[in-house]
Amino acid sequence: MLAVHQRMAELWTLRRARELTRAEQDELMLCMEANATYVWNRLKLENLSLCASLTGDYDWLHEICERIEKLEPKH
Numbered sequence: 127m128l129a130v131h132q133r134m135a136e137l138w139t140l141r142r143a144r145e146l147t148r149a150e151q152d153e154l155m156l157c158m159e160a161n162a163t164y165v166w167n168r169l170k171l172e173n174l175s176l177c178a179s180l181t182g183d184y185d186w187l188h189e190i191c192e193r194i195e196k197l198e199p200k201h
Contacts, residue, residue, distance in 0.1 A: 138154070168197055171193055
């Protein structure tokens with residue numbers, strides 16, 4: 127889970143209990159934008175990895191898998 131996902135969940139939970147401040151609303155929108163960017167980048171790489179696998183290009187597949195790993199948070 128990315129830090130942005132945790133913050134988005136916090137803001138969503140606050141929203142259920144009370145109206146968000148303008149700053150919190152803006153932050154929620156930034157979190158949602160960051161999430162959308164992350165998801166589209168991840169999906170693109172997953173589709174490219176499928177293409178690499180189907181064509182048997184294992185060097186390319188390895189490169190794509192490394193790029194996917196870089197998207198993931200460090201524990």
